[in-house]
Ligand SMILES: NC(=O)C1=CN([C@@H]2O[C@H](COP(=O)(O)OP(=O)(O)OC[C@H]3O[C@@H](n4cnc5c(N)ncnc54)[C@H](O)[C@@H]3O)[C@@H](O)[C@H]2O)C=CC1
Protein backbone atom coordinates (compact mmCIF):
# COMPACT_ATOMS: atom_id res chain seq x y z
CA UNK A 1 0.00 0.00 0.00
CA UNK A 2 1.36 3.46 -0.91
CA UNK A 3 1.06 6.08 1.82
CA UNK A 4 0.07 9.67 1.06
CA UNK A 5 0.33 12.47 3.60
CA UNK A 6 -1.44 15.81 3.20
CA UNK A 7 0.07 18.94 4.75
CA UNK A 8 -2.83 21.23 3.77
CA UNK A 9 -6.46 20.65 2.93
CA UNK A 10 -6.60 19.02 -0.49
CA UNK A 11 -9.99 18.93 -2.25
CA UNK A 12 -11.84 15.60 -2.01
CA UNK A 13 -12.33 15.54 -5.78
CA UNK A 14 -8.57 15.08 -6.07
CA UNK A 15 -8.06 12.65 -3.17
CA UNK A 16 -10.88 10.46 -4.51
CA UNK A 17 -8.74 9.72 -7.58
CA UNK A 18 -6.43 7.51 -5.51
CA UNK A 19 -7.26 3.83 -5.98
CA UNK A 20 -7.14 1.09 -3.34
CA UNK A 21 -3.37 0.81 -3.66
CA UNK A 22 -3.14 4.17 -1.82
CA UNK A 23 -4.08 5.25 1.69
CA UNK A 24 -4.10 8.75 3.21
CA UNK A 25 -2.03 8.62 6.39
CA UNK A 26 -0.74 10.97 9.03
CA UNK A 27 2.57 9.19 8.96
CA UNK A 28 6.03 10.73 8.77
CA UNK A 29 7.09 7.90 6.50
CA UNK A 30 4.85 8.58 3.47
CA UNK A 31 5.62 7.75 -0.19
CA UNK A 32 3.92 10.92 -1.34
CA UNK A 33 3.14 14.34 0.11
CA UNK A 34 0.41 16.69 -1.10
CA UNK A 35 0.41 20.31 0.01
CA UNK A 36 -0.48 23.89 -0.84
CA UNK A 37 1.44 26.68 0.94
CA UNK A 38 2.72 24.63 3.91
CA UNK A 39 6.39 25.57 4.48
CA UNK A 40 8.45 22.39 4.17
CA UNK A 41 11.92 23.87 4.55
CA UNK A 42 12.44 22.67 8.14
CA UNK A 43 10.99 19.20 7.52
CA UNK A 44 12.99 16.00 7.46
CA UNK A 45 12.64 14.24 4.11
CA UNK A 46 12.14 10.53 4.86
CA UNK A 47 13.98 7.97 2.70
CA UNK A 48 10.67 6.48 1.57
CA UNK A 49 9.43 9.78 0.16
CA UNK A 50 9.15 9.56 -3.64
CA UNK A 51 6.98 12.49 -4.70
CA UNK A 52 5.69 15.85 -3.53
CA UNK A 53 2.63 17.33 -5.25
CA UNK A 54 2.14 21.08 -4.83
CA UNK A 55 -1.54 21.74 -5.53
CA UNK A 56 -0.75 25.19 -6.91
CA UNK A 57 1.95 27.09 -8.78
CA UNK A 58 4.60 28.51 -6.42
CA UNK A 59 7.14 26.03 -5.04
CA UNK A 60 9.21 28.40 -2.90
CA UNK A 61 7.78 26.63 0.18
CA UNK A 62 9.51 23.36 -0.82
CA UNK A 63 13.26 22.58 -0.41
CA UNK A 64 13.73 21.72 -4.08
CA UNK A 65 17.51 21.16 -3.99
CA UNK A 66 17.29 18.79 -1.02
CA UNK A 67 14.48 16.93 -2.78
CA UNK A 68 16.50 16.56 -6.00
CA UNK A 69 19.47 15.19 -4.07
CA UNK A 70 17.27 12.55 -2.47
CA UNK A 71 15.58 11.63 -5.76
CA UNK A 72 12.25 13.10 -4.67
CA UNK A 73 10.28 14.42 -7.63
CA UNK A 74 8.43 17.69 -6.95
CA UNK A 75 5.31 18.40 -9.02
CA UNK A 76 3.16 21.50 -9.32
CA UNK A 77 -0.04 22.23 -11.23
CA UNK A 78 0.72 24.85 -13.90
CA UNK A 79 -2.24 27.03 -14.77
CA UNK A 80 -4.72 25.16 -12.55
CA UNK A 81 -5.43 28.21 -10.39
CA UNK A 82 -4.56 30.93 -12.92
CA UNK A 83 -8.13 32.04 -13.63
CA UNK A 84 -8.86 32.45 -9.92
CA UNK A 85 -5.81 34.69 -9.52
CA UNK A 86 -6.63 36.67 -12.66
CA UNK A 87 -10.12 37.45 -11.37
CA UNK A 88 -8.74 38.71 -8.05
CA UNK A 89 -6.10 40.78 -9.85
CA UNK A 90 -8.90 42.45 -11.82
CA UNK A 91 -10.50 43.36 -8.49
CA UNK A 92 -7.02 44.49 -7.38
CA UNK A 93 -6.78 46.92 -10.29
CA UNK A 94 -10.00 48.58 -9.15
CA UNK A 95 -8.91 48.55 -5.50
CA UNK A 96 -5.70 50.23 -6.63
CA UNK A 97 -7.63 52.94 -8.47
CA UNK A 98 -10.66 53.81 -6.42
CA UNK A 99 -10.42 53.94 -2.62
CA UNK A 100 -13.04 51.23 -2.33
CA UNK A 101 -11.76 49.79 0.97
CA UNK A 102 -11.43 53.24 2.58
CA UNK A 103 -14.88 54.20 1.34
CA UNK A 104 -16.50 51.01 2.65
CA UNK A 105 -14.86 51.51 6.06
CA UNK A 106 -16.13 55.11 6.13
CA UNK A 107 -19.65 54.09 5.09
CA UNK A 108 -19.76 51.73 8.09
CA UNK A 109 -19.13 54.71 10.41
CA UNK A 110 -22.48 56.15 9.27
CA UNK A 111 -24.43 53.36 10.96
CA UNK A 112 -27.08 54.73 13.32
CA UNK A 113 -27.16 58.20 11.74
CA UNK A 114 -30.73 57.59 10.60
CA UNK A 115 -32.14 59.92 7.96
CA UNK A 116 -28.85 61.82 7.81
CA UNK A 117 -27.06 58.93 6.08
CA UNK A 118 -27.95 59.81 2.47
CA UNK A 119 -26.90 63.45 3.02
CA UNK A 120 -23.64 62.45 4.72
CA UNK A 121 -22.85 60.04 1.87
CA UNK A 122 -23.20 62.80 -0.73
CA UNK A 123 -21.13 65.21 1.36
CA UNK A 124 -18.36 62.71 2.10
CA UNK A 125 -17.93 60.83 -1.17
CA UNK A 126 -15.49 63.31 -2.70
CA UNK A 127 -12.84 62.00 -0.26
CA UNK A 128 -12.76 58.73 -2.15
CA UNK A 129 -12.42 59.84 -5.76
CA UNK A 130 -10.06 57.72 -7.87
CA UNK A 131 -9.17 57.42 -11.57
CA UNK A 132 -10.60 55.04 -14.15
CA UNK A 133 -8.35 52.32 -15.50
CA UNK A 134 -9.54 52.67 -19.12
CA UNK A 135 -6.79 54.14 -21.30
CA UNK A 136 -4.11 53.78 -18.58
CA UNK A 137 -1.01 51.65 -19.09
CA UNK A 138 -0.66 48.39 -17.20
CA UNK A 139 2.78 46.76 -17.05
CA UNK A 140 2.62 43.00 -16.58
CA UNK A 141 5.84 41.41 -15.31
CA UNK A 142 5.87 37.67 -16.10
CA UNK A 143 3.69 36.35 -18.91
CA UNK A 144 3.04 32.83 -17.67
CA UNK A 145 -0.30 31.22 -16.89
CA UNK A 146 -1.51 34.15 -14.75
CA UNK A 147 0.26 37.07 -16.45
CA UNK A 148 -1.21 36.22 -19.86
CA UNK A 149 -4.76 36.02 -18.50
CA UNK A 150 -4.29 39.30 -16.62
CA UNK A 151 -2.82 41.06 -19.67
CA UNK A 152 -5.67 39.89 -21.93
CA UNK A 153 -8.38 40.78 -19.40
CA UNK A 154 -6.93 44.25 -18.79
CA UNK A 155 -6.85 44.82 -22.54
CA UNK A 156 -10.53 43.87 -22.56
CA UNK A 157 -11.17 46.58 -19.96
CA UNK A 158 -9.66 49.19 -22.25
CA UNK A 159 -6.17 49.43 -20.76
CA UNK A 160 -2.95 49.74 -22.76
CA UNK A 161 -0.90 46.70 -21.78
CA UNK A 162 2.86 46.29 -21.78
CA UNK A 163 4.28 42.84 -21.08
CA UNK A 164 7.76 41.76 -20.02
CA UNK A 165 8.97 38.16 -19.86
CA UNK A 166 12.40 37.24 -21.26
CA UNK A 167 11.59 33.52 -20.83
CA UNK A 168 8.05 33.50 -22.24
CA UNK A 169 6.93 30.03 -23.39
CA UNK A 170 5.66 29.42 -26.91
CA UNK A 171 2.31 28.42 -25.43
CA UNK A 172 1.98 31.71 -23.51
CA UNK A 173 3.02 33.70 -26.57
CA UNK A 174 0.22 32.01 -28.55
CA UNK A 175 -2.34 32.88 -25.86
CA UNK A 176 -1.38 36.55 -25.63
CA UNK A 177 -3.72 39.10 -27.24
CA UNK A 178 -1.82 40.49 -30.25
CA UNK A 179 -2.49 44.08 -29.11
CA UNK A 180 -0.32 43.64 -26.06
CA UNK A 181 2.96 45.43 -26.48
CA UNK A 182 6.28 43.79 -25.72
CA UNK A 183 8.51 45.69 -23.36
CA UNK A 184 12.16 45.19 -24.28
CA UNK A 185 13.36 45.72 -20.75
CA UNK A 186 12.00 45.79 -17.26
CA UNK A 187 13.18 49.38 -16.91
CA UNK A 188 11.09 50.40 -19.93
CA UNK A 189 8.04 48.79 -18.33
CA UNK A 190 8.72 50.60 -15.06
CA UNK A 191 9.04 53.95 -16.84
CA UNK A 192 5.90 53.67 -18.96
CA UNK A 193 3.33 52.06 -16.65
CA UNK A 194 0.59 53.68 -14.56
CA UNK A 195 -0.15 50.30 -12.96
CA UNK A 196 2.32 47.45 -12.49
CA UNK A 197 1.41 43.87 -11.67
CA UNK A 198 3.95 41.15 -10.84
CA UNK A 199 3.45 37.52 -11.92
CA UNK A 200 6.84 35.85 -11.57
CA UNK A 201 7.97 33.10 -9.18
CA UNK A 202 9.96 34.05 -6.09
CA UNK A 203 13.53 32.81 -6.56
CA UNK A 204 17.04 34.21 -6.13
CA UNK A 205 16.84 36.09 -9.45
CA UNK A 206 13.53 37.81 -8.65
CA UNK A 207 13.83 38.42 -4.89
CA UNK A 208 13.57 42.15 -4.16
CA UNK A 209 13.09 42.99 -7.87
CA UNK A 210 10.94 45.94 -6.78
CA UNK A 211 13.46 48.12 -4.94
CA UNK A 212 14.41 51.76 -4.59
CA UNK A 213 16.41 51.88 -7.81
CA UNK A 214 13.49 50.44 -9.80
CA UNK A 215 10.84 52.49 -7.96
CA UNK A 216 12.75 55.64 -8.89
CA UNK A 217 12.25 54.76 -12.56
CA UNK A 218 8.48 54.53 -12.11
CA UNK A 219 5.93 57.27 -12.76
CA UNK A 220 4.94 59.37 -9.73
CA UNK A 221 1.76 57.93 -8.24
CA UNK A 222 2.25 54.49 -9.79
CA UNK A 223 -0.04 51.73 -8.45
CA UNK A 224 1.57 48.38 -7.67
CA UNK A 225 -0.07 44.98 -7.46
CA UNK A 226 1.65 41.96 -5.99
CA UNK A 227 -0.28 38.72 -6.21
CA UNK A 228 2.91 36.66 -6.51
CA UNK A 229 5.00 36.64 -3.32
CA UNK A 230 5.91 39.14 -0.60
CA UNK A 231 9.67 38.73 -1.11
CA UNK A 232 9.54 40.21 -4.62
CA UNK A 233 9.37 43.71 -3.09
CA UNK A 234 11.99 45.21 -0.81
CA UNK A 235 9.82 46.34 2.09
CA UNK A 236 11.96 49.21 3.37
CA UNK A 237 12.05 50.73 -0.13
CA UNK A 238 8.35 50.13 -0.63
CA UNK A 239 7.49 51.79 2.68
CA UNK A 240 9.54 54.87 1.73
CA UNK A 241 7.81 55.08 -1.66
CA UNK A 242 4.35 54.76 -0.10
CA UNK A 243 5.19 57.43 2.48
CA UNK A 244 6.32 59.88 -0.20
CA UNK A 245 3.40 59.10 -2.53
CA UNK A 246 5.75 57.89 -5.28
CA UNK A 247 3.74 54.67 -5.06
CA UNK A 248 0.13 55.76 -4.65
CA UNK A 249 -1.18 52.37 -3.63
CA UNK A 250 0.09 48.85 -3.08
CA UNK A 251 -2.31 45.92 -3.38
CA UNK A 252 -0.93 42.64 -2.11
CA UNK A 253 -2.14 39.11 -1.54
CA UNK A 254 0.73 38.55 0.93
CA UNK A 255 0.27 40.46 4.20
CA UNK A 256 2.89 40.47 6.95
CA UNK A 257 3.13 42.67 10.00
CA UNK A 258 5.30 45.38 8.47
CA UNK A 259 3.23 45.79 5.32
CA UNK A 260 -0.04 45.83 7.30
CA UNK A 261 1.26 48.99 8.98
CA UNK A 262 2.20 50.83 5.80
CA UNK A 263 -0.05 53.54 4.43
CA UNK A 264 -2.06 53.18 1.22
CA UNK A 265 -1.77 49.41 1.29
CA UNK A 266 -4.63 47.01 0.66
CA UNK A 267 -3.86 43.57 2.06
CA UNK A 268 -5.80 40.53 0.90
CA UNK A 269 -5.15 37.37 2.95
CA UNK A 270 -3.64 35.16 0.19
CA UNK A 271 -6.98 34.51 -1.50
CA UNK A 272 -5.71 34.34 -5.09
CA UNK A 273 -6.27 30.61 -5.50
CA UNK A 274 -9.05 30.26 -2.95
CA UNK A 275 -12.00 29.42 -5.16
CA UNK A 276 -13.74 26.04 -5.18
CA UNK A 277 -12.96 25.74 -8.88
CA UNK A 278 -9.21 26.22 -8.58
CA UNK A 279 -8.96 24.14 -5.39
CA UNK A 280 -10.53 21.24 -7.29
CA UNK A 281 -8.44 21.83 -10.44
CA UNK A 282 -5.21 21.92 -8.45
CA UNK A 283 -6.07 18.86 -6.34
CA UNK A 284 -7.09 16.79 -9.37
CA UNK A 285 -3.93 17.71 -11.25
CA UNK A 286 -1.56 17.20 -8.28
CA UNK A 287 -3.07 13.83 -7.36
CA UNK A 288 -2.98 12.61 -10.98
CA UNK A 289 0.70 13.56 -11.28
CA UNK A 290 1.76 11.99 -7.95
CA UNK A 291 -0.29 8.83 -8.55
CA UNK A 292 1.08 8.28 -12.07
CA UNK A 293 4.63 8.77 -10.81
CA UNK A 294 4.32 6.45 -7.82
CA UNK A 295 2.49 3.73 -9.76
CA UNK A 296 4.01 3.96 -13.23
CA UNK A 297 7.12 6.15 -12.91
CA UNK A 298 5.79 8.75 -15.38
CA UNK A 299 6.70 12.40 -14.75
CA UNK A 300 4.39 15.27 -15.75
CA UNK A 301 4.88 18.87 -14.57
CA UNK A 302 7.85 18.34 -12.30
CA UNK A 303 9.93 21.34 -11.33
CA UNK A 304 13.12 19.35 -10.62
CA UNK A 305 13.09 16.20 -12.79
CA UNK A 306 12.42 15.87 -16.56
CA UNK A 307 9.15 14.96 -18.26
CA UNK A 308 8.98 11.22 -18.91
CA UNK A 309 6.14 8.98 -20.05
CA UNK A 310 6.15 5.25 -20.87
CA UNK A 311 2.47 4.72 -20.02
CA UNK A 312 1.48 1.68 -17.98
CA UNK A 313 3.97 -1.19 -17.84
CA UNK A 314 2.93 -4.21 -19.91
CA UNK A 315 6.26 -5.98 -19.56
CA UNK A 316 7.62 -8.24 -16.80
CA UNK A 317 9.33 -5.48 -14.88
CA UNK A 318 9.82 -1.73 -14.67
CA UNK A 319 12.56 0.10 -12.81
CA UNK A 320 12.93 3.85 -12.23
CA UNK A 321 16.28 5.45 -11.52
CA UNK A 322 16.78 9.06 -10.37
CA UNK A 323 20.33 10.21 -10.85
CA UNK A 324 22.74 13.06 -11.48
CA UNK A 325 23.02 14.38 -15.02
CA UNK A 326 26.63 13.24 -15.55
CA UNK A 327 28.44 11.11 -18.15
CA UNK A 328 28.30 7.29 -18.18
CA UNK A 329 25.03 7.01 -16.24
CA UNK A 330 23.12 5.23 -19.01
CA UNK A 331 26.01 2.90 -19.78
CA UNK A 332 26.58 2.14 -16.08
CA UNK A 333 22.88 1.36 -15.56
CA UNK A 334 22.53 -0.82 -18.66
CA UNK A 335 25.82 -2.62 -17.94
CA UNK A 336 24.66 -3.36 -14.40
CA UNK A 337 21.43 -4.86 -15.78
CA UNK A 338 23.21 -6.80 -18.54
CA UNK A 339 25.66 -8.26 -16.02
CA UNK A 340 22.65 -9.86 -14.29
CA UNK A 341 21.32 -11.12 -17.62
CA UNK A 342 18.42 -8.66 -17.64
CA UNK A 343 17.18 -7.77 -21.12
CA UNK A 344 15.81 -4.24 -21.69
CA UNK A 345 12.55 -3.98 -23.66
CA UNK A 346 12.02 -0.22 -23.56
CA UNK A 347 13.77 2.71 -21.95
CA UNK A 348 13.77 6.51 -21.62
CA UNK A 349 16.58 8.65 -20.29
CA UNK A 350 15.99 12.38 -19.87
CA UNK A 351 17.58 15.22 -17.98
CA UNK A 352 16.65 18.56 -16.50
CA UNK A 353 19.56 20.79 -15.48
CA UNK A 354 21.66 18.85 -12.91
CA UNK A 355 19.28 15.90 -12.57
CA UNK A 356 18.23 13.01 -14.78
CA UNK A 357 15.80 10.13 -14.82
CA UNK A 358 15.91 6.72 -16.46
CA UNK A 359 12.81 4.55 -16.78
CA UNK A 360 13.38 0.99 -18.01
CA UNK A 361 11.04 -1.89 -18.87
CA UNK A 362 12.70 -5.30 -18.70
CA UNK A 363 11.94 -8.87 -19.75
CA UNK A 364 12.22 -10.53 -16.34
CA UNK A 365 11.54 -9.80 -12.67
CA UNK A 366 13.89 -7.39 -10.92
CA UNK A 367 15.53 -8.83 -7.80
CA UNK A 368 16.80 -7.04 -4.67
CA UNK A 369 20.34 -7.94 -5.75
CA UNK A 370 19.88 -5.99 -8.99
CA UNK A 371 18.50 -2.99 -7.11
CA UNK A 372 21.41 -3.07 -4.63
CA UNK A 373 23.86 -3.18 -7.55
CA UNK A 374 22.27 -0.12 -9.14
CA UNK A 375 22.25 1.81 -5.86
CA UNK A 376 26.03 1.44 -5.66
CA UNK A 377 26.58 3.32 -8.91
CA UNK A 378 28.03 6.77 -8.25
CA UNK A 379 25.45 9.47 -9.12
CA UNK A 380 22.32 7.35 -8.56
CA UNK A 381 20.16 8.78 -5.76
CA UNK A 382 17.05 6.60 -5.94
CA UNK A 383 16.03 3.27 -7.44
CA UNK A 384 12.41 2.12 -7.46
CA UNK A 385 11.01 -1.17 -8.69
CA UNK A 386 7.55 -0.41 -10.04
CA UNK A 387 6.70 -3.91 -11.29
N1 LIG B 1 -1.86 34.78 -5.00
C1 LIG B 1 -2.00 33.48 -5.21
O1 LIG B 1 -2.81 32.81 -4.59
C2 LIG B 1 -1.17 32.81 -6.24
C3 LIG B 1 0.08 33.28 -6.51
N2 LIG B 1 0.85 32.67 -7.47
C4 LIG B 1 2.19 33.23 -7.71
O2 LIG B 1 2.23 33.67 -9.05
C5 LIG B 1 3.43 33.19 -9.65
C6 LIG B 1 3.19 33.01 -11.14
O3 LIG B 1 2.25 31.98 -11.34
P1 LIG B 1 1.96 31.39 -12.80
O4 LIG B 1 1.69 32.48 -13.76
O5 LIG B 1 0.98 30.31 -12.63
O6 LIG B 1 3.39 30.77 -13.12
P2 LIG B 1 4.07 30.51 -14.53
O7 LIG B 1 5.25 29.64 -14.28
O8 LIG B 1 3.05 30.06 -15.51
O9 LIG B 1 4.57 31.96 -15.00
C7 LIG B 1 5.67 32.61 -14.47
C8 LIG B 1 6.29 33.43 -15.59
O10 LIG B 1 7.29 34.26 -15.03
C9 LIG B 1 8.31 34.37 -16.01
N3 LIG B 1 9.53 34.85 -15.39
C10 LIG B 1 10.43 34.17 -14.63
N4 LIG B 1 11.40 35.00 -14.24
C11 LIG B 1 11.13 36.22 -14.76
C12 LIG B 1 11.78 37.47 -14.72
N5 LIG B 1 12.92 37.64 -14.05
N6 LIG B 1 11.22 38.51 -15.36
C13 LIG B 1 10.05 38.35 -16.04
N7 LIG B 1 9.42 37.18 -16.15
C14 LIG B 1 9.94 36.13 -15.50
C15 LIG B 1 8.41 32.97 -16.59
O11 LIG B 1 9.06 32.96 -17.85
C16 LIG B 1 6.95 32.57 -16.67
O12 LIG B 1 6.43 32.87 -17.94
C17 LIG B 1 3.74 31.88 -8.90
O13 LIG B 1 5.10 31.55 -8.97
C18 LIG B 1 3.29 32.20 -7.51
O14 LIG B 1 4.35 32.77 -6.77
C19 LIG B 1 0.38 31.63 -8.21
C20 LIG B 1 -0.87 31.14 -7.98
C21 LIG B 1 -1.72 31.64 -6.92
Ligand SMILES: O=C(O)C(=O)COP(=O)(O)O
Nearest residue numbers: 036037056057058273274
Ligand atom coordinates in the same frame (compact mmCIF):
# COMPACT_ATOMS: atom_id res chain seq x y z
O1 LIG C 1 -0.38 28.45 -6.23
C1 LIG C 1 0.25 29.33 -5.61
O2 LIG C 1 1.42 29.65 -5.87
C2 LIG C 1 -0.41 30.05 -4.53
O3 LIG C 1 0.11 31.00 -4.02
C3 LIG C 1 -1.70 29.54 -4.01
O4 LIG C 1 -1.44 29.13 -2.70
P1 LIG C 1 -2.55 28.27 -1.90
O5 LIG C 1 -2.68 26.98 -2.63
O6 LIG C 1 -3.81 29.08 -1.91
O7 LIG C 1 -1.97 28.12 -0.53
